[in-house]
Amino acid sequence: MAPTSLELSTLGHRIRHQRVSQHLTLDELGELVGVAGSQLSLIENGKREPKLSLLQAIATATGVEVTDLLSTEPPNRRAALEIELARAQSSSIFRQLGIPAVKVTKGIPDETIESILGLHRELQRREREAIATPEEARRANTELRLRMREGDNYLPEIEQLAEKQLKAAGHVSGALTHRTVSIMAEQLGFELLYVNDLPHSARSVTDLEHGRIYLPPASIPGGHGLRSMALQAMAHRLLGHQRPTDYADFLEQRLEINYFAACALMPETASVAFLSQAKKDRNLAVEDFRDAFGVTHEAAGMRLTNLLTRHLGIPLHFLRADGSGAISRVYENDDLPLPHDVTGSIEGQIVCRRWSARAAFSEHNRTTEHYQYTDTPAGTFWCSTQTGSTSDGEFSITVGVPFDDAKWFRGRETQKRATSTCPDESCCRRPPADLTARWQGKAWPSARVHMQMFSPLPRGAFPGVDDNEVYTFLDRHAQG
Structure with missing residues (x-):
């Protein structure tokens, strides 16, 4: 040799x-x-x-x-x-x-x-x-979630920054318009450009040299996400972000830009005034909050996690789950017994099939919110769930509170009630004894395996973004 x-x-x-x-x-x-x-x-x-x-x-x-x-x-x-x-x-x-x-x-x-x-x-x-294992990424995500939970998911400096930028752009009340978002960008020295050839790996691209923020076509139905994407791109500049030093830094930056966008779309002062009046009327509802500021149901639900506890004294939880019950986004400070893995990570875990987040999928009329009380080992919770669908499949958005706080919400009169004993396996994961006796040893399912189970996290300073694709895109538009 x-x-x-x-x-x-x-x-x-x-x-x-x-x-x-x-x-x-x-x-x-x-x-x-x-x-x-x-x-x-x-x-x-x-x-x-x-x-x-x-x-x-x-x-x-x-x-x-x-x-x-x-x-x-x-x-x-x-x-x-x-x-x-x-x-x-x-x-x-x-x-x-x-x-x-x-x-x-x-x-x-x-x-x-x-x-x-x-x-x-x-x-x-x-x-x-940069190529951390999924386990390491989940740990970083869990640490960030727990840190935010300790502070009621509330970042006062970003709240104040957003209100300052809105005031400078002339925004007074109502839904934030695309025109006002453009003015906010101009005041930072940026022009918003909507293009058809945005790199597939990027939601937006900022050209720092020429002062341009490239976004997807403005013809996207509704266009709700375009305001948020533009605001997130601006937030990187306003918050003085540098290239992420590690995956934990990347996650924190993503949280901060999402938070800024939410603050701009649903400003703290106006939002708290709206929610305080709704609480006084005992008529809090995610859908009303959503419609008042012209945002998505998910954005409105997630914004409640920033404001309800800090300003109205109401603990709560938020869940986004797919059709199989897998959690993709989560927040709780009301002690809802959420499933988690050995690292403490909740994302990707399956919620109890008796919870509102999954029970709502069986509703015949999905145009309205699904209200439900659920008895759990940690107490009884009231939940409001809205379902929807994308090209990736069904999903549900749930906002819930402990039983004693249900009195502030519309839908508290619901008669729907379920009992969950999860994480006890006998609740919904272990099949009944008669079915086990009938089919054990006689079934051989072929599992659906997701490739991300075997893949490391994307490489690069901005995980998941193809630098070659982005730089080629910028060069093409700089010359155009």
Whole structure:
């Protein structure tokens, strides 16, 4: 088996060490062993593998055993540093940078090599974090969710920033218009452009050099999401975001831009006034809040998590679940017994089939909200659920509160009531004994496997975004 480049490099360093210790030049040692000094230089630099007979001659000339030359340990600290640097500069991570490698000479101090190695180690660490495993990503997401829960999911600095920007743009009341969003962008030095060729991996692209924010076509039905996307892009600038240093930083930035967009679409002052009056009337309803500010049901429900506890003293929970009951977005500070995995992550877990988030799918009339009380091991909760569908399938949006707070909400008179004992397996996950006896050992389903189970998180500073696609897009429009 041919020696590796690392083995040849170590061998070369050991030969050089023995030669120098005997005060021999390359040419002097070459004359003793019968080869040109230039040939020995190639061997010492790990560029050529010496024959065993030559190794024996070198060992004799330098007064050591062949086994000493063949040792896999670097002969000294300097050699160890040079070998590690050579290995780092030959890695795919470094080569992808497209910058020249540092050529080590005698004049470069050990400290300089150590500093360069420190940069390589940090580069490798960031690369590992950029392709974090799904488990690591779930931990980062869980830590962020718990931190936000401690503060009632409320970020006062962003609330104030949003109101300041709205006031500067002339917004007074009512739903935020596309025109006002454009004015907000102009005041930041940006122009909103709606294009048909936006990169598939990006929701929007900001050209910092030319002051442009590229968005999907304005002809998208409803266009509700376009205001939010534009506001999120602006938020990166307003909040002074830098390129994410790791996945946790990326998640926090995403949360902050979503929060700013929600604050702009549903300003704190106007929203709290609206919700306070609705509470006074005992007529709180997600659909009314949604319609008052011209946003989606999901946006209105999620905005309640920012405001209800802090301003109205009402704890609550929010769930978005797909047709199978898998949770994709969640918040709770009312102690609803949510399912979670060993990392504490809730996203991707399946909610009890008796909960409103899943029971609503069986309703015949889905144009109105589904109201339900559910008895759980943690107490009784009242929930309001709205269902919908996208190209990816069905989904439900649920906002719920503990029993005692249901008195403030429309739909509290509902007679629908269910009992859930989850996480007890006998609640809805374990089949009844008679069905188990009838079919155990006689069924062989083919599981639907999602590829993301096996995939690492997307690479890059902005996970999931194809830099090549984005830069090509920007270059094309900059020239147009």
